Amino acid sequence: MWRLDRVRHKAGRHVSHLDELRSKRREHERELRQARRDNQLVSRRLLLSEDEDQLEITMDTDLGEQDVVSLFHKLQHNGPEREIHLKALSKALRDPPAQLIFIKQENSMHLLVGFLTGSNASCRLQAVRCLHELSHSPHTNIAPACLPATPYLLTYLSGQSTKFTELCLYTLGNLCPESDVVKEKLLAQGIIPALANCMENQKHNFAVVEAAGFTLSQLLQDRDAVVKIIPQILASSLPSHLLSVLTPDPNFGLAPAIECAWCLHYLTCGMENNRVLLSYGALSKCSSLLVSVGGAVSERKKEDGLELLICPLLRCVGNLLSSCSVEDLSSQIADARIVVTLFELLQAHVQTQPALARESAWVLNNLTAHSSAFCSSLLTLNLVPGLIQLLSFSQGLNTMILRVLANIAHKKKEFCVQLAHLKLLSALYATLKMADQDIVTLSMDVLFMLVVSDSQVAEEFVRHDGLSLLQALQYKSEGKIRRRATYLLENHLQSYTS
Amino acid sequence: MLQPDFVQLQSEGRDLVKSCDEKCPPEGEEGNPFNFTPQLIRVHKDHELFEDGDIQRHLYLQDLYISETEDKPALSLSEFACHISGCSAVFSTLEEYEHHYNSLHRHVCCSCRRSLPSARLLDIHIQEWHDSLFTILAQRQDMYQCLVEGCGQKFRTSQHRKEHLIRTHKYPPDFRFDKPKKDKGEKKRQQQTDTAMEVADSVCESEGVCEVMCDVPPDQPESMETRVFEGEAAHTAESEGHTDLSATGHSTENTNSEAVKPRYSYRVPANVCFGHGSVRGFRGRRGGRGK
Numbered sequence: 001m002w003r004l005d006r007v008r009h010k011a012g013r014h015v016s017h018l019d020e021l022r023s024k025r026r027e028h029e030r031e032l033r034q035a036r037r038d039n040q041l042v043s044r045r046l047l048l049s050e051d052e053d054q055l056e057i058t059m060d061t062d063l064g065e066q067d068v069v070s071l072f073h074k075l076q077h078n079g080p081e082r083e084i085h086l087k088a089l090s091k092a093l094r095d096p097p098a099q100l101i102f103i104k105q106e107n108s109m110h111l112l113v114g115f116l117t118g119s120n121a122s123c124r125l126q127a128v129r130c131l132h133e134l135s136h137s138p139h140t141n142i143a144p145a146c147l148p149a150t151p152y153l154l155t156y157l158s159g160q161s162t163k164f165t166e167l168c169l170y171t172l173g174n175l176c177p178e179s180d181v182v183k184e185k186l187l188a189q190g191i192i193p194a195l196a197n198c199m200e201n202q203k204h205n206f207a208v209v210e211a212a213g214f215t216l217s218q219l220l221q222d223r224d225a226v227v228k229i230i231p232q233i234l235a236s237s238l239p240s241h242l243l244s245v246l247t248p249d250p251n252f253g254l255a256p257a258i259e260c261a262w263c264l265h266y267l268t269c270g271m272e273n274n275r276v277l278l279s280y281g282a283l284s285k286c287s288s289l290l291v292s293v294g295g296a297v298s299e300r301k302k303e304d305g306l307e308l309l310i311c312p313l314l315r316c317v318g319n320l321l322s323s324c325s326v327e328d329l330s331s332q333i334a335d336a337r338i339v340v341t342l343f344e345l346l347q348a349h350v351q352t353q354p355a356l357a358r359e360s361a362w363v364l365n366n367l368t369a370h371s372s373a374f375c376s377s378l379l380t381l382n383l384v385p386g387l388i389q390l391l392s393f394s395q396g397l398n399t400m401i402l403r404v405l406a407n408i409a410h411k412k413k414e415f416c417v418q419l420a421h422l423k424l425l426s427a428l429y430a431t432l433k434m435a436d437q438d439i440v441t442l443s444m445d446v447l448f449m450l451v452v453s454d455s456q457v458a459e460e461f462v463r464h465d466g467l468s469l470l471q472a473l474q475y476k477s478e479g480k481i482r483r484r485a486t487y488l489l490e491n492h493l494q495s496y497t498s
Numbered sequence: 499m500l501q502p503d504f505v506q507l508q509s510e511g512r513d514l515v516k517s518c519d520e521k522c523p524p525e526g527e528e529g530n531p532f533n534f535t536p537q538l539i540r541v542h543k544d545h546e547l548f549e550d551g552d553i554q555r556h557l558y559l560q561d562l563y564i565s566e567t568e569d570k571p572a573l574s575l576s577e578f579a580c581h582i583s584g585c586s587a588v589f590s591t592l593e594e595y596e597h598h599y600n601s602l603h604r605h606v607c608c609s610c611r612r613s614l615p616s617a618r619l620l621d622i623h624i625q626e627w628h629d630s631l632f633t634i635l636a637q638r639q640d641m642y643q644c645l646v647e648g649c650g651q652k653f654r655t656s657q658h659r660k661e662h663l664i665r666t667h668k669y670p671p672d673f674r675f676d677k678p679k680k681d682k683g684e685k686k687r688q689q690q691t692d693t694a695m696e697v698a699d700s701v702c703e704s705e706g707v708c709e710v711m712c713d714v715p716p717d718q719p720e721s722m723e724t725r726v727f728e729g730e731a732a733h734t735a736e737s738e739g740h741t742d743l744s745a746t747g748h749s750t751e752n753t754n755s756e757a758v759k760p761r762y763s764y765r766v767p768a769n770v771c772f773g774h775g776s777v778r779g780f781r782g783r784r785g786g787r788g789k
Binding site: 021022024025028029032033036039041043044045046214221258262265266269270272305307308311312315318319321322323353354355356358359362365366368369370392393394395396398403406407410430431433434435436439442444445446448449468472473475480483484487491 | 529530531532533534535536537538539540541542543544547548549550551552553554555556557558559560561562563564574575576577578579581582588592595599603604
């Protein structure tokens with residue numbers, strides 16, 4: 001089971017560890033970004049046993065190589081100390097070069113599978129440990145070598161032993177993204193029904209649910225998931241299990257919810273039409289949970305790692321909204337406080353995690369695009385001034401927020417008047433002068449809606465030297481802006497120009 | 499059931515909404531270019547919008563996640579850019595933008611495209627430089643107005659006015675009274691910087707001449723003028739935009755925007771023009787003056 005506090009706790013002990021951790025993290029972050037751009041972002045998890053911790057393991061590489069071969073030979077004799085040897089082997093296999101050496105030994109996998117399926121339970125456990133270490137290997141040729149074990153791993157998913165099941169799951173999850181061959185085999189061997197059963201039978205076991213969620217998320221990140229994997233998943237009981245985990249039950253713990261939320265994110269992104277998920281009440285569940293965790297953020301009571309859950313929830317809500325018609329919206333979104341939550345998430349993260357703020361703004365756009373009711377609630381809940389303040393930020397945030405405001409203005413003239421009253425016009429004087437062409441164009445669109453809504457708005461605009469601003473914009477080399485400025489001057493403000 | 503419109507985002511795209519010539523309603527009635535419609539936006543899992551969140555997710559999977567945000571870059575504020583065609587000045591605050599715009603683009607003579615610091619000085623400039631009636635009347639009466647607002651005195655020649663300004667209003671004698679319009683081709687900046695100005699203290703300044711005072715007709719090239727701001731550090735940049743605005747009927751040429759720290763208002767009386775201007779010449783053409 002993943003515990004964020006473990007990392008923090010260890011890091012806290014030694015200051016140098018903390019710095020080391022940070023610079024290692026920065027370096028890793030760079031690598032991950034590049035991997036994502038290359039469409040090769042893949043992670044594996046290593047489940048440590050309770051008596052270990054990652055930072056204090058000494059990599060005794062000298063011992064590794066010889067150890068593996070000699071252990072292998074000892075194990076082949078199947079003597080009474082095989083359990084001890086297996087345990088030693090699992091430790092030795094932590095080392096990547098040792099992993100390669102082991103795989104190259106003839107019949108090494110056969111041996112492991114033998115122990116995995118044998119009658120000795122503790123040998124089974126150690127054997128699966130060895131496989132788990134192998135699955136975590138950075139070498140690409142290890143995963144296919146583990147294929148002989150996978151049908152058994154899948155069978156054991158219906159077992160009752162927590163630690164054992166966890167190890168099986170994480171091992172499978174690590175193997176999934178490795179190669180197409182492995183994936184095809186796993187799918188053919190029935191990994192999806194096995195996962196569904198596992199989640200069904202172990203739904204009260206948080207550690208197992210988390211592990212199953214992880215494994216499923218690994219499958220779902222495949223680039224061909226839409227065709228090969230998602231239909232099968234949607235046809236199974238997995239969606240309802242995933243959703244049942246998304247409960248604000250404080251006992252349940254963050255980690256399983258995080259995994260399941262990411263699975264749902266990959267599912268909602270994948271399909272163009274999310275009818276199936278909507279019929280399961282996915283939008284309702286995700287938005288309700290978002291409201292309750294979002295509340296914790298704004299009250300500053302949030303536990304560490306809450307953003308890891310908020311992020312996929314936001315994305316689910318965002319993409320599900322794009323599949324939801326306006327008529328169904330009120331039944332799908334149970335909690336209308338979602339508007340407030342999104343706004344608070346926006347504000348809370350604009351300085352600390354701007355990407356999350358951007359995603360929140362995106363969801364707000366989808367919420368307000370076709371719904372008069374939500375647009376109205378933004379006004380009545382007095383959230384608009386706060387949105388207007390955020391128009392000064394760049395990197396796409398102000399554009400998205402202006403879209404939201406434009407959505408409101410687009411609904412009816414009364415809203416335009418209210419927006420003007422809330423000083424949106426003043427904000428536009430600034431946004432119309434920004435460097436980013438998109439925001440200028442959008443600002444013109446909003447200005448148009450405001451000006452045609454009410455002559456008083458037009459007058460105020462002119463009073464604040466709006467005409468000369470528009471005239472200046474007419475000289476803009478960018479055609480869209482130029483045309484808009486001209487049209488506005490000639491058709492709606494002509495009585496003010498002399 | 500009504501299918502909602504949505505815009506499908508390309509996974510490689512940077513833009514969130516496709517420049518939607520296909521999806522957006524085309525320019526409609528009487529060429530109305532405003533075609534904003536609210537849009538549902540669907541984002542593919544590989545889109546750039548999701549990058550940061552994905553990275554955090556994978557850092558977590560690899561046990562490298564730290565929830566304190568130490569060295570995360572804060573969201574930057576949007577920049578402002580001068581809209582005048584050919585002027586590529588960029589500013590980090592609205593105040594700087596406004597200052598630039600007001601100094602350089604606001605009161606512009608449409609005949610010679612010089613920028614004047616105030617409407618009054620623009621009027622005087624136009625009158626003295628571009629009004630043939632003025633020239634005729636000036637032969638017989640005192641036509642050259644004192645530049646100081648409220649003074650009201652008029653003089654027979656530009657020279658007389660200059661003396662008056664020095665004697666009565668204490669203008670510095672070495673002030674650029676008679677510096678003529680310079681030959682643009684010879685004028686080079688000490689520091690040529692990139693035309694794309696991004697630094698906050700690059701503010702356009704018209705580095706020109708006091709044309710109001712000049713009694714030389716605008717077309718004659720004269721000697722090189724000296725810089726006004728001696729001793730002032732200057733990051734100067736020159737941007738010349740030659741944009742054809744034939745669509746609007748204005749002939750537009752260069753906008754020489756040079757960047758200098760804007761301290762002229764302390765050293766030099768405000769009501770003196772600073773020559774070189776930019777494109778916007780609405781005076782005398784349309785808008786503003788009842789024509």
